[in-house]
Amino acid sequence: MIVTLEPNASQAAVDAVISLASRTPGVTPKVYRYEGQSHAITEVHLLGRTDTVSQEVMAGLAEVRAVFRVSTKYRIIGRHAAAQGTNGFTYNGVRFDDRELQLIAGLCAVDTLEHVEQMVQALAAAGLVTTRMGVYKPRTSPYDFQGLGAACLPWLFEACGRHGMKVVTMEVTDARHVEEIQAALELSGKPTGVMLQIGTRNAQNFELLKQVGQQHEFPVLFKRGMGITLEESLNACEYVASEGNPNIVFCLRGVKSHLGDPHRNLVDFAHVPVVRRQTRLPVCIDPSHSVGRMDLAPDGLTDVMHVTGQGLIAGATAVLVDFHPHPKAALCDGPQALTLDALPGFVSYCRRVRACYEAVSSY
Ligand code: PEP
Ligand code: MN
Numbered sequence: 001m002i003v004t005l006e007p008n009a010s011q012a013a014v015d016a017v018i019s020l021a022s023r024t025p026g027v028t029p030k031v032y033r034y035e036g037q038s039h040a041i042t043e044v045h046l047l048g049r050t051d052t053v054s055q056e057v058m059a060g061l062a063e064v065r066a067v068f069r070v071s072t073k074y075r076i077i078g079r080h081a082a083a084q085g086t087n088g089f090t091y092n093g094v095r096f097d098d099r100e101l102q103l104i105a106g107l108c109a110v111d112t113l114e115h116v117e118q119m120v121q122a123l124a125a126a127g128l129v130t131t132r133m134g135v136y137k138p139r140t141s142p143y144d145f146q147g148l149g150a151a152c153l154p155w156l157f158e159a160c161g162r163h164g165m166k167v168v169t170m171e172v173t174d175a176r177h178v179e180e181i182q183a184a185l186e187l188s189g190k191p192t193g194v195m196l197q198i199g200t201r202n203a204q205n206f207e208l209l210k211q212v213g214q215q216h217e218f219p220v221l222f223k224r225g226m227g228i229t230l231e232e233s234l235n236a237c238e239y240v241a242s243e244g245n246p247n248i249v250f251c252l253r254g255v256k257s258h259l260g261d262p263h264r265n266l267v268d269f270a271h272v273p274v275v276r277r278q279t280r281l282p283v284c285i286d287p288s289h290s291v292g293r294m295d296l297a298p299d300g301l302t303d304v305m306h307v308t309g310q311g312l313i314a315g316a317t318a319v320l321v322d323f324h325p326h327p328k329a330a331l332c333d334g335p336q337a338l339t340l341d342a343l344p345g346f347v348s349y350c351r352r353v354r355a356c357y358e359a360v361s362s363y
Helices: 011-022 055-059 113-125 149-162 175-187 206-214 230-242 269-278 287-291 303-313 340-360
Strands: 002-005 027-035 040-048 064-068 089-091 094-096 102-107 130-133 167-171 193-198 220-223 248-252 283-285 318-322
Touching (some): 002 011, 011 027, 011 040, 011 055, 094 102, 102 113, 102 167, 102 340, 113 340, 130 318, 149 167, 149 175, 175 206, 193 206, 206 230, 230 248, 248 318, 269 283, 269 303
Parallel strands (some): 102 318, 130 167, 167 193, 220 248, 248 283
Antiparallel strands (some): 002 040, 002 064, 027 040
16 A cells, blocks of 8 residues: 655654554555655555555545555556656756656776766766766676776766766665765765666666665666566566665666677667656666667768667657777777767757657657
């Protein structure tokens, strides 16, 4: 059962719902808060044997807006009757939802301070405030570059903050990484914010999903598992949300199949509307890890640009994309990185496709 309270409901009203629910043995109330642009919505989810909890009595409590019995499998992230009107979140002043376009461009892997400086300078000049900066890199071979790790966090955060970056997306593969990020941000005076990325290889690392779900400081960008069904990936997001953190962006990044050749993965952006229909999560696309190479089509656009357009025209509102000042010198995924001179064109292309989507849809 989900009890939705009136916008900006008082703590006393929340407490009254919890107290009434707690009278029924076997029912556990869990509180979720969604920060919208103009107000906050509180929901109390009643877990367990709720069949004897009276919907009418609950609905009669002060400041209760609606009470729903929920049978859907994605009770928190899902799009269902109990979940209308709450979509997305604001983090460090940046809105992630189904309307505002966020371009999360940056280095697949942080290598040198100089490259970080060049990257964020270019992003700032293009008017962007969100970036990707891989620090903990899960690599197929143990002999490949594994990322600079915690050592680079102080100068990375300082550089990002100095150039006005508000959200830095970086993958974590262990709860220890979250602690290192927290400590480094704290020490450097929080010049920027961080979105924790769950990579495709950890899409079903349930302990990691629970850990990022239990912390409420950072939002989570979850990348679809490359070899599991969409349903399994959405269930994984539900793990994060059910642990208490509903601030999740769902990212499509292609699935592993030789049928995708010559692309690195089979591009799965046809699933953008599916994820939007089944859930309330903002949907991101990652054209870089989907395509994995920098080929030019006869029309003068790279395949990376083409699939970006395909994802945006399908309704995605975020793009996670690899750039590098010198792709040949990159220590990770250089062949799929766009160069900095391509950034302004990429940004205007994305905005134009998004505008086209807004014109043709009833978004
Ligand atoms: C990445 O974005 O750097 C990455 C490793 O992506 P994925 O987990 O989708 O392979
Ligand atoms: Mn990569």
